[in-house]
Amino acid sequence: MSIYITVYVIFSLLLLLFLNFLFKKKNRKPRNGSAYDSTSVPQEENRKNMEEQVTDLLKESAIPEPALEYVEADVEPIEDMEPQTLSRMKESKKEVGKGKILTALMLGAFVAILNQTLLNVAIPHIMADLNVSATTVQWLSTGYMLVNGICIPITAYLIEKFGTRKLFITAILLFTIGSFICSFSTNFSFLMVGRIVQATGAGVIMPLLMTVFFTIFPPEKRGMAMGMMGIVMLFAPAIGPTLSGWLIAHFSWRLLFDIVIPIGLLDLILSFLWMRDVTKITNPKFDFPGLLFSTLGFGFLLYGFSEAGSKGWSSTTVVISLIIGIVALIAFVIRELSTENPMLELRVFKYDIFALTTIISMIINMAMFGAMILLPIYLQNIRGFSALESGLLLLPGAIVMGIMSPISGALFDKIGARWLAVVGLTITVITSWQFTTLSMTTSYSHILLLYVMRMFGMSFLMMTVMTEGLNQLPRHLGSHGTAASNTARQIAGSIGTAFLVTVMSTRQGVHMGQYSNLITSTNPFIAGKVSQIGQGIAALAHVPAAAGNQLGLYMIYGQTMKQATIEGINDSFVVATGIAAVALVLAFFIKRARIKE
The missing domain is CATH 1.20.1250.20 (MFS general substrate transporter like domains)
Structure with missing residues (x-):
């Protein structure tokens, strides 16, 4: 690799x-x-x-x-x-x-x-x-x-x-x-x-x-x-x-x-x-050291976060990648702040509203992109929906966002980003919390409605918060502001995805361990269920009763694994709710930017 x-x-x-x-x-x-x-x-x-x-x-x-x-x-x-x-x-x-x-x-x-x-x-x-x-x-x-x-x-x-x-x-x-x-x-x-x-x-x-x-x-x-x-x-x-x-x-x-x-x-x-x-x-002037540090820093950092979701944070590859990325990123910051011709002007972060809105945008991206990974896992891997069906579930939310984005933009021109962000994040927090109650019987229409409401809230956030911060920058720093903002948001999305997937995997293991202590042959309830399912399988498949019981145990284990995964996903949405709540608190401190010339 x-x-x-x-x-x-x-x-x-x-x-x-x-x-x-x-x-x-x-x-x-x-x-x-x-x-x-x-x-x-x-x-x-x-x-x-x-x-x-x-x-x-x-x-x-x-x-x-x-x-x-x-x-x-x-x-x-x-x-x-x-x-x-x-x-x-x-x-x-x-x-x-x-x-x-x-x-x-x-x-x-x-x-x-x-x-x-x-x-x-x-x-x-x-x-x-x-x-x-x-x-x-x-x-x-x-x-x-x-x-x-x-x-x-x-x-x-x-x-x-x-x-x-x-x-x-x-x-x-x-x-x-x-x-x-x-x-x-x-x-x-x-x-x-x-x-x-x-x-x-x-x-x-x-x-x-x-x-x-x-x-x-x-x-x-x-x-x-x-x-x-x-x-x-x-x-x-x-x-x-x-x-x-x-x-x-x-x-x-x-x-x-x-x-x-x-x-x-x-x-x-x-x-x-x-x-x-x-x-x-x-x-x-061409800043070659800045380019080198930027390439190593952001490249290894993004790679480390992307691999952490599947390999775990203790993986040697992940640890080494993150260390190289962080060291190179520190060198990049020192270089850009000390040179007369920086490749990326990091002094844009001295503008308070830009810095605050960038942090809020990063937090929003962490919650949003992580949830976008978790929901397809639940729909396709657990519930058995096809890729087309899970894609169709996301479509109404996209339509709502397409309708609301210009409207929220027009509202921003009149009232600014603070109250739009507060309303949007409140909706996001509530709907994220609702996703913590997913089960094997949650209806398709219920998930669709929750997702539409979540996207409705998001439509007040993404562009308005970022625009308020960029409005504070002088015109000559516009390109540096957009580059810095996009870089920060992409890194945050990778961190959020890796972190929430890690939470899901870790909590899935915890829940599976708890269920394993219950699924034993000494448990009368489990023994009765295994016997009941095993007899049915033996009759249908024309196999001995012992083989039927073994297949029945596998079926119960498979259902238990699915339930543990669902509970791991629910726990991840609890964390996503907390992340969104942090952004909600910060949103109250957004001020109307005074345009710099």
Whole structure:
């Protein structure tokens, strides 16, 4: 396994160096932060008049100044035009240009996030088709997560170095190429390479999308904008299991990659046509030590947490990975705080509201992602529901989130994040506690209703809390804030998943030990049940009574194991409830951010 993580580290370093070399010659010195300042009109007098009119318009524009460069290229100078007419024309073209950019970005983010959740259902089919073990095939998910974790922290540097246009085109191109490789792979190694290439592109898309949103939308409109983005972030992973379950039931697992290829190609075309640089290209110096420490720190940390859920916290692999990750992460923090040109500006955490909301977002992710792992285990492994049925159970919650995200965003613009977070977390705490009473007879409709209510509460949380914190940051720290926030949330999700799975496994063993003390031949009740079941099995299977009794004992043991697992899951939801309660207390301290310029 260690060879895989070594390959990931080397691949990430080589890729960044290659991109740096590729764009170095093409990068021109930034001209007031715009890639379109070279656009000019032949008539110098008209140009001056136009600049004066645009300058006046900037004061009332809905788009922050750094994002307006791409708008200037859209406006044709027209002689003798009334100022009001010119203003209306300018506003119209501005909105059209902004809409095109957001369309390209959100389509890319949707397909990248959707791709992460499509593969889970296909794991057993890939194991059989490529003849690999469960431990090996799990690297398709683990490797993807590791490369994502490596790429996200360097997004701020890449945005400042190459601009949003080049970076997004490169990201969606890599993602599409990786999908091609996966679709046509004939062995596991080839498939693994495709997943790494996919993750390299997908890892920068989400932080880049958030950076663009915070650049082109003014503070008073960011809530609604982030609510729209929440549809992508939360709806895509929710429909993934349902779509994947249906496709696997009727077609080959390769179709999971085939369906994202045309979307990737379409988005590649749209990004070439519509994408613009909306941030300043500052050409920062390349911080190689920072990249090295970041890669080792986040890579080993995420790997350690991902393995802890299955191998246990005392595993040598887990302990060594976490130690290396923590040491490298400490070195990364020291490096970034001491250098003049940090790869990731960690001083964003000196802003109190940003720091608080990041902590709350991390806690929410711990509770949410852990629960998203526990529920499918209960539905499929214990209750015997198919992947499609368990996916369909998650779909109504996704629809509710899709409806509520823009609404919660609009409410955020009016009242801020505090009371939205309090209401959302209260609902989350209550519904999480309700999940602590699962049993073998809990109805499908009851679980569905609880999950819908839980997602309703979550719709008030995810984007609003994060937006409040990012609103406090000065504009030039926006890309660093989104990169830091996304990195923290991903690590928290991994910690939450590993921790809650560990709680489930540990408590399952405790409950099974308690039941084992009861299931003995000396227990009259158990002896009677074994005899009763054994006689029935012996009669149906035409076997001796002793063999029937043995099979009856196995059946009781199997049911006991299921019950112990359910109680372990219930105990994990108790912990998840406590985690959500901590976030609820912290939510009362959220303040309305004063926008920094």
